[in-house]
Amino acid sequence: MDSPAANAAFSKQIGLTFPLLSDMNHKMLKTYGILKGYNVQDDTYEWALRANIIVDKQGIIQFVEEGDDAVNPNTALTMCTTLHKKDGAK
Amino acid sequence: MKCTIALGLLLAAALAAAPVAPQAEKSQVAKMTLKVGDTAPDFTLLSDQWKTVKLSDYRGKKNVFLAVYVLAFTGG
Numbered sequence: 001m002d003s004p005a006a007n008a009a010f011s012k013q014i015g016l017t018f019p020l021l022s023d024m025n026h027k028m029l030k031t032y033g034i035l036k037g038y039n040v041q042d043d044t045y046e047w048a049l050r051a052n053i054i055v056d057k058q059g060i061i062q063f064v065e066e067g068d069d070a071v072n073p074n075t076a077l078t079m080c081t082t083l084h085k086k087d088g089a090k
Numbered sequence: 091m092k093c094t095i096a097l098g099l100l101l102a103a104a105l106a107a108a109p110v111a112p113q114a115e116k117s118q119v120a121k122m123t124l125k126v127g128d129t130a131p132d133f134t135l136l137s138d139q140w141k142t143v144k145l146s147d148y149r150g151k152k153n154v155f156l157a158v159y160v161l162a163f164t165g166g
Contacts, residue, residue, distance in 0.1 A: 076155060
């Protein structure tokens with residue numbers, strides 16, 4: 001949701017080594033069903049869930065966790081390792 | 091780390107847009123529409139380096155870890 005400039009500043013601040021992507025028009029979030037609407041009094045606000053998604057080399061989703069489950073990435077990282085080992089075995 | 095993370099997706103949302111009012115109520119059940127086994131819909135987004143990143147560019151090359159992480163600066 002943040003701009004590339006804001007993401008760049010955040011990335012630099014904490015020293016990330018992977019790209020941070022901006023979905024300014026919420027297109028990806030809507031496609032993936034991650035953007036949700038919340039009613040607050042008379043208005044609706046759109047808000048993204050936290051989610052971890054792993055897509056394999058064939059473009060197939062191999063892992064999904066969302067909401068509170070997605071706060072800790074360790075399960076997803078374990079899945080990454082498993083996929084990596086599978087790739088190595090081929 | 092022997093992980094095949096090719097890409098991290100972080101969508102830090104602006105705090106000002108947060109539904110902070112205590113009377114906020116969820117209008118929808120929070121559930122993703124995609125599940126394991128589905129083909130990941132393609133997307134093209136701008137990176138923090140202002141470069142276009144397309145999911146399908148990784149097809150046949152790398153596994154991709156997408157982390158949608160709103161409010162990343164909160165530490166929670």
